[in-house]
Amino acid sequence: MITLVAAGCAGTSGTSGASSAAPGKERPSDGYASVPAAATVAPDDSAGSEPAAAGPGSPRCRAEDLGMSLGRAGAGAGQIHYRLSFENRSRASCTLRGFPGVSLIRRDGSVIGVPAEREGGMRDRTVIGPGRTAGVTLHTLNEGIEDSGCWDRPDYLRVYPPGSTEALTLRTPQLRICGDRFTTTAMGG
Structure with a gap:
């Protein structure tokens, strides 16, 4: 599995979760990559909440408390699915609800x-x-299913967890998007 760290946001507001900022240097001792994010999503006033026990009062998971990994491609009937998992690295339960912002980034x-x-x-x-972990499913097509071809392979995957203004950045060249089909399910999907 590939692991990542949270990268803080700065700059102007946007909804795509994508950035044109240059990637940072990878720390060779721990395998983490840090790519600063330039775009943000609307601020969330619960971002500073402290984690609590599971239940109705569990706060939203903060990017700084999450790890992320991307599973291998699963193929069938011309469709490709990747499982994008979020790991809670804090000491208490937290919640996620909604769709993450997912972008492919070059070096x-x-x-x-x-x-x-x-x-x-x-x-x-x-x-x-x-x-524990929870995740979403990223979806694309096999090469040749649509005439539009395939996108360049990314060096990084930048993900804004649902409700977060901070991005997680994962170094991975394995994601290949073809047929101009790139979708994500909501958490729990």
């Missing part, structure tokens, strides 16, 4: 294609216990 910080579109409906909030 120089430029965006490849467009951010992932939403696929399917909203789901109930997902409570993630300490050390």
